[in-house]
Amino acid sequence: MRFLTLIFGTVGSGKTAELLRLVSKLEEHNSRCRLIEKRKFTVFKPVIETRSDQITIISRSGQAFDKVVAVSDINDLVRELDRHNPDIIVIEECQFFEIGAGNEPQAFILLIRKLLESKKQVILCGLIQNCYGGQFEISSSLCPEADEIINPHTTCHCGQVASRSQRLQIGYSTPITDPVFIVDDDSSHNLGYSYEPRCNNCW
Numbered sequence: 001m002r003f004l005t006l007i008f009g010t011v012g013s014g015k016t017a018e019l020l021r022l023v024s025k026l027e028e029h030n031s032r033c034r035l036i037e038k039r040k041f042t043v044f045k046p047v048i049e050t051r052s053d054q055i056t057i058i059s060r061s062g063q064a065f066d067k068v069v070a071v072s073d074i075n076d077l078v079r080e081l082d083r084h085n086p087d088i089i090v091i092e093e094c095q096f097f098e099i100g101a102g103n104e105p106q107a108f109i110l111l112i113r114k115l116l117e118s119k120k121q122v123i124l125c126g127l128i129q130n131c132y133g134g135q136f137e138i139s140s141s142l143c144p145e146a147d148e149i150i151n152p153h154t155t156c157h158c159g160q161v162a163s164r165s166q167r168l169q170i171g172y173s174t175p176i177t178d179p180v181f182i183v184d185d186d187s188s189h190n191l192g193y194s195y196e197p198r199c200n201n202c203w
C-alpha cells in the first residue's frame with residue numbers, strides 16, 4: 001500500500017530512535033503473522049553515515065539494528081532495491097542523497113515518488129533543515145506528499161524546545177562561509193566540529 005512516513009527533526013532529536021521503533025514494529029508484525037501477511041522490508045543508509053559500521057544503525061540512546069544495506073549513491077540504491085525488492089523501504093539520513101557524486105535531490109525525490117506509485121511503503125528519516133536554517137530539498141519537497149510526519153524534538157541547553165541544529169567548532173558557531181555539509185564523524189571531531197540541538201533564541 002502506498003504510504004509515506006517522514007521522520008524529520010534536528011540533530012539529537014531522536015529521529016533514529018523513531019526509525020528503530022518502526023523497524024521493531026515491522027519485525028514484531030513479521031514474527032506474529034502468517035507467511036502470506038509478512039511484509040518484506042529493507043533498511044538502507046548512505047555509506048557516508050559513519051556513526052556505526054556499514055550494516056548497523058545505532059540511536060543516541062544505544063538501540064541498534066544490524067541488517068542495514070549501505071549504499072554509495074542513488075544508482076547504488078536503485079541496484080539494491082532491485083536486488084532486495086522490499087515492500088517497505090526504510091532510508092536513514094536521507095539528506096545525504098542531496099550531496100556528492102551520483103546524488104541529486106530531484107533524482108532521489110523522483111525515485112521515492114516512483115516507489116510510492118508502485119504501491120510501496122516508504123519511511124524516510126533525516127534532517128529537516130541544515131545548520132544555517134536552509135531547507136533540505138528532499139524534506140521540503142516530500143512533506144506535502146507524506147501520509148505521516150513524525151517530528152521528534154529534544155531540549156536546547158537553555159531548557160527550551162530545540163527546533164534547530166547548530167554546528168560548533170571548538171565550542172563556537174561556525175561561519176556561514178563553511179560548507180553546508182561537514183559530516184559528523186571522527187575526522188570532523190578531530191577538527192573540533194560538533195553538532196548540537198538549539199532553540200530559536202540560542203541558535
Ligand SMILES: [Zn+2]
Pocket residue numbers: 156157158159160198199200201202203
Ligand atoms: Zn536555547
